[in-house]
Amino acid sequence: xxxxxxxxxxxxxxxxxxxxxxxxxxxxxxxxxxxxxxxxxxxxxxxxxxxxxxxxxxxxxxxxxxxxxxxxxxxxxxxxxxxxxxxxxxxxxxxxxxxxxxxxxxxxxxxxxxxxxxxxxxxxxxxxxxxxxxxxxxxxxxxxxxxxx
Numbered sequence: 001x002x003x004x005x006x007x008x009x010x011x012x013x014x015x016x017x018x019x020x021x022x023x024x025x026x027x028x029x030x031x032x033x034x035x036x037x038x039x040x041x042x043x044x045x046x047x048x049x050x051x052x053x054x055x056x057x058x059x060x061x062x063x064x065x066x067x068x069x070x071x072x073x074x075x076x077x078x079x080x081x082x083x084x085x086x087x088x089x090x091x092x093x094x095x096x097x098x099x100x101x102x103x104x105x106x107x108x109x110x111x112x113x114x115x116x117x118x119x120x121x122x123x124x125x126x127x128x129x130x131x132x133x134x135x136x137x138x139x140x141x142x143x144x145x146x147x148x149x
Contacts, residue, residue: 002072004064005081007144008088012064015089015137018056022049026126034060035092064088070096076109083113086120086145093137094123117145 016034022045025031030045033056037045040062051059067088072079079087091099099105104119120142124134 001065002068004061004068004088005085007082008064008085009061011085011089011141011144012060012092015133018053020051020053020056022047032056036060036063063092067091067096071099074100074105077111081149082144082147086141089141090120090123117142120145
C-alpha cells in the first residue's frame with residue numbers, strides 16, 4: 001500500500017472537518033469522521049454511531065493510502081508529492097470513478113499538467129449549484145498541484 005503524503009491528509013482535514021457522531025450527509029448517506037461512509041473493515045456507517053478522534057484519524061489515513069494506490073494505478077505519468085497530495089484530496093471528495101473518467105486524468109496521462117490543473121476549477125458544483133466551499137478547496141488543491149515539493 002502506498003503511503004499518502006501528510007499534505008494530502010492535512011488538506012482533507014482542513015476542508016472536510018470532523019464529526020465524531022454519525023450524521024446524514026447532503027445526499028442522505030450516513031457519514032462520520034472526515035466524511036467516512038464505509039469503514040476500512042467494510043462495514044457501512046450507521047446513524048447513532050460514535051467514534052473516537054483516533055478512530056476518525058485512522059479511517060482518514062487508511063482511506064488516503066487506498067486512494068494513493070488507486071490514483072497511481074490509473075495515472076501513467078510520475079507524480080510528485082504535491083501533485084499526488086492534491087489528487088488524493090480531490091478524489092477523496094469526488095470519488096475514484098469520477099476521477100478515472102475525468103478529462104483531468106487524461107491530461108495528466110498526456111503529461112499536460114498545466115491543462116490538468118485547470119480542471120480543478122470544474123469540480124466546484126453540487127447538484128449543478130456552485131458551492132463556495134468547493135471553489136475554495138479546488139483553488140487550494142490546484143495551487144498545491146502546481147507547486148514544487
